[in-house]
Amino acid sequence: MAGKTREQMIEGAMDLLATSGLQGTSLSEVIEATGAPRGSIYHHFPGGKDELIVAAVDLTGQRYTEWMDRFLGSSPEMIVGGFIQIWRYTLLRSEMKAGCPVLAVTVSTNVEAIVDHARDVFRSSRRQLSMMLADAGIRADAAAAFATIAVASAEGAVVLARAERDIEPFETVAANLVAQAAELPAA
Numbered sequence: 001m002a003g004k005t006r007e008q009m010i011e012g013a014m015d016l017l018a019t020s021g022l023q024g025t026s027l028s029e030v031i032e033a034t035g036a037p038r039g040s041i042y043h044h045f046p047g048g049k050d051e052l053i054v055a056a057v058d059l060t061g062q063r064y065t066e067w068m069d070r071f072l073g074s075s076p077e078m079i080v081g082g083f084i085q086i087w088r089y090t091l092l093r094s095e096m097k098a099g100c101p102v103l104a105v106t107v108s109t110n111v112e113a114i115v116d117h118a119r120d121v122f123r124s125s126r127r128q129l130s131m132m133l134a135d136a137g138i139r140a141d142a143a144a145a146f147a148t149i150a151v152a153s154a155e156g157a158v159v160l161a162r163a164e165r166d167i168e169p170f171e172t173v174a175a176n177l178v179a180q181a182a183e184l185p186a187a
Contacts, residue, residue, distance in 0.1 A: 053114055068125075154177070
Protein backbone atom coordinates (compact mmCIF):
# COMPACT_ATOMS: atom_id res chain seq x y z
CA MET A 1 0.00 0.00 0.00
CA ALA A 2 2.80 2.43 0.92
CA GLY A 3 4.54 1.85 -2.43
CA LYS A 4 1.26 2.41 -4.24
CA THR A 5 0.74 5.75 -2.46
CA ARG A 6 4.26 6.86 -3.38
CA GLU A 7 3.74 5.91 -7.03
CA GLN A 8 0.36 7.68 -7.11
CA MET A 9 1.97 10.84 -5.78
CA ILE A 10 4.72 10.69 -8.41
CA GLU A 11 2.10 10.15 -11.14
CA GLY A 12 0.04 13.01 -9.76
CA ALA A 13 3.06 15.32 -9.73
CA MET A 14 3.94 14.30 -13.29
CA ASP A 15 0.39 15.07 -14.47
CA LEU A 16 0.32 18.40 -12.63
CA LEU A 17 3.69 19.40 -14.09
CA ALA A 18 2.35 18.64 -17.57
CA THR A 19 -0.77 20.77 -17.09
CA SER A 20 0.09 23.37 -14.45
CA GLY A 21 3.87 23.68 -14.51
CA LEU A 22 6.16 23.71 -11.53
CA GLN A 23 4.39 26.56 -9.74
CA GLY A 24 1.06 24.73 -10.03
CA THR A 25 2.51 21.54 -8.61
CA SER A 26 2.43 22.26 -4.91
CA LEU A 27 2.43 19.51 -2.34
CA SER A 28 -1.18 20.44 -1.50
CA GLU A 29 -2.16 20.08 -5.17
CA VAL A 30 -0.50 16.66 -5.36
CA ILE A 31 -2.33 15.53 -2.22
CA GLU A 32 -5.62 16.81 -3.60
CA ALA A 33 -5.08 15.22 -7.02
CA THR A 34 -4.08 11.83 -5.63
CA GLY A 35 -6.12 11.59 -2.44
CA ALA A 36 -2.93 10.73 -0.55
CA PRO A 37 -2.89 11.38 3.20
CA ARG A 38 -1.18 14.69 4.03
CA GLY A 39 1.46 13.01 6.20
CA SER A 40 2.50 10.70 3.39
CA ILE A 41 4.34 13.43 1.47
CA TYR A 42 7.17 13.72 3.97
CA HIS A 43 7.08 10.01 4.72
CA HIS A 44 7.69 9.13 1.08
CA PHE A 45 9.60 12.29 0.13
CA PRO A 46 11.62 13.50 3.11
CA GLY A 47 13.32 15.97 0.75
CA GLY A 48 9.93 17.61 0.17
CA LYS A 49 8.74 19.03 -3.13
CA ASP A 50 12.16 18.93 -4.79
CA GLU A 51 12.46 15.18 -4.20
CA LEU A 52 8.95 14.59 -5.53
CA ILE A 53 9.63 16.70 -8.64
CA VAL A 54 12.86 14.80 -9.34
CA ALA A 55 10.92 11.52 -9.09
CA ALA A 56 8.28 12.86 -11.51
CA VAL A 57 10.95 13.99 -14.00
CA ASP A 58 12.62 10.59 -13.79
CA LEU A 59 9.31 8.78 -14.29
CA THR A 60 8.64 10.90 -17.37
CA GLY A 61 11.99 9.80 -18.79
CA GLN A 62 11.28 6.18 -17.95
CA ARG A 63 7.87 6.32 -19.65
CA TYR A 64 9.40 7.88 -22.75
CA THR A 65 12.04 5.13 -22.93
CA GLU A 66 9.41 2.41 -22.54
CA TRP A 67 7.26 4.00 -25.25
CA MET A 68 10.14 4.30 -27.70
CA ASP A 69 11.23 0.69 -27.12
CA ARG A 70 8.10 -0.30 -29.06
CA PHE A 71 9.74 1.01 -32.22
CA LEU A 72 13.08 -0.80 -31.97
CA GLY A 73 13.96 -2.29 -35.33
CA SER A 74 11.54 -0.07 -37.25
CA SER A 75 12.25 2.20 -40.20
CA PRO A 76 13.46 5.75 -39.51
CA GLU A 77 10.01 7.08 -40.46
CA MET A 78 8.28 4.70 -38.04
CA ILE A 79 10.73 5.57 -35.25
CA VAL A 80 10.18 9.31 -35.70
CA GLY A 81 6.44 8.78 -36.11
CA GLY A 82 6.40 6.86 -32.84
CA PHE A 83 8.41 9.59 -31.14
CA ILE A 84 5.90 12.17 -32.34
CA GLN A 85 2.88 10.03 -31.43
CA ILE A 86 3.46 10.24 -27.68
CA TRP A 87 3.17 14.04 -27.86
CA ARG A 88 0.18 13.96 -30.22
CA TYR A 89 -1.59 11.65 -27.77
CA THR A 90 -0.71 13.92 -24.83
CA LEU A 91 -2.06 17.00 -26.60
CA LEU A 92 -5.25 15.42 -27.90
CA ARG A 93 -6.06 13.55 -24.67
CA SER A 94 -5.73 16.76 -22.68
CA GLU A 95 -7.45 19.00 -25.24
CA MET A 96 -4.19 20.94 -25.68
CA LYS A 97 -3.79 21.49 -21.93
CA ALA A 98 -0.86 19.17 -21.20
CA GLY A 99 2.73 19.33 -22.34
CA CYS A 100 6.06 17.93 -21.31
CA PRO A 101 6.66 17.76 -17.55
CA VAL A 102 10.43 17.87 -18.12
CA LEU A 103 10.19 21.07 -20.16
CA ALA A 104 7.91 22.59 -17.52
CA VAL A 105 10.54 21.99 -14.87
CA THR A 106 13.48 23.06 -17.02
CA VAL A 107 12.10 26.52 -17.73
CA SER A 108 10.89 27.28 -14.22
CA THR A 109 13.51 26.30 -11.66
CA ASN A 110 17.07 27.11 -10.71
CA VAL A 111 17.39 24.13 -8.36
CA GLU A 112 20.45 22.43 -9.81
CA ALA A 113 19.49 18.90 -8.77
CA ILE A 114 16.15 19.20 -10.57
CA VAL A 115 17.67 20.80 -13.68
CA ASP A 116 20.32 18.05 -13.69
CA HIS A 117 17.60 15.38 -13.79
CA ALA A 118 15.80 17.25 -16.58
CA ARG A 119 19.07 17.49 -18.51
CA ASP A 120 19.61 13.76 -18.05
CA VAL A 121 16.13 12.95 -19.36
CA PHE A 122 16.60 15.13 -22.43
CA ARG A 123 20.06 13.65 -23.09
CA SER A 124 18.76 10.14 -22.67
CA SER A 125 15.85 10.73 -25.05
CA ARG A 126 18.16 12.21 -27.68
CA ARG A 127 20.63 9.37 -27.24
CA GLN A 128 17.90 6.72 -27.51
CA LEU A 129 16.41 8.28 -30.64
CA SER A 130 19.87 8.65 -32.17
CA MET A 131 20.81 5.02 -31.46
CA MET A 132 17.51 3.75 -32.83
CA LEU A 133 17.99 5.71 -36.04
CA ALA A 134 21.58 4.51 -36.37
CA ASP A 135 20.39 0.92 -35.82
CA ALA A 136 17.87 1.53 -38.62
CA GLY A 137 20.75 2.27 -41.00
CA ILE A 138 21.19 6.03 -40.64
CA ARG A 139 24.73 7.44 -40.48
CA ALA A 140 25.60 7.93 -36.79
CA ASP A 141 26.46 11.63 -37.03
CA ALA A 142 23.27 12.37 -38.96
CA ALA A 143 21.21 10.33 -36.49
CA ALA A 144 22.67 12.27 -33.53
CA ALA A 145 22.08 15.65 -35.16
CA PHE A 146 18.56 14.74 -36.21
CA ALA A 147 17.71 13.45 -32.72
CA THR A 148 18.58 16.87 -31.30
CA ILE A 149 16.49 18.60 -33.96
CA ALA A 150 13.57 16.21 -33.39
CA VAL A 151 13.49 16.63 -29.61
CA ALA A 152 13.79 20.41 -29.80
CA SER A 153 11.21 20.62 -32.59
CA ALA A 154 8.70 18.37 -30.83
CA GLU A 155 9.01 20.31 -27.56
CA GLY A 156 8.49 23.58 -29.41
CA ALA A 157 5.58 22.16 -31.38
CA VAL A 158 3.88 21.08 -28.16
CA VAL A 159 4.30 24.59 -26.76
CA LEU A 160 2.83 26.16 -29.92
CA ALA A 161 -0.12 23.75 -29.96
CA ARG A 162 -0.88 24.50 -26.32
CA ALA A 163 -0.57 28.26 -26.78
CA GLU A 164 -2.78 28.25 -29.86
CA ARG A 165 -5.09 25.55 -28.47
CA ASP A 166 -4.85 23.90 -31.86
CA ILE A 167 -3.07 20.74 -33.02
CA GLU A 168 -2.13 22.29 -36.40
CA PRO A 169 1.31 23.69 -35.45
CA PHE A 170 2.21 20.34 -33.95
CA GLU A 171 1.05 18.41 -37.02
CA THR A 172 3.07 20.70 -39.29
CA VAL A 173 6.23 19.98 -37.32
CA ALA A 174 5.39 16.26 -37.07
CA ALA A 175 4.91 15.86 -40.83
CA ASN A 176 8.16 17.66 -41.54
CA LEU A 177 10.12 15.56 -39.04
CA VAL A 178 8.82 12.30 -40.53
CA ALA A 179 9.62 13.55 -44.05
CA GLN A 180 13.13 14.55 -42.96
CA ALA A 181 13.64 11.14 -41.33
CA ALA A 182 12.95 9.50 -44.70
CA GLU A 183 15.75 11.53 -46.24
CA LEU A 184 18.45 10.98 -43.62
CA PRO A 185 21.71 9.66 -45.10
CA ALA A 186 22.32 5.95 -44.83
CA ALA A 187 25.39 4.57 -43.10
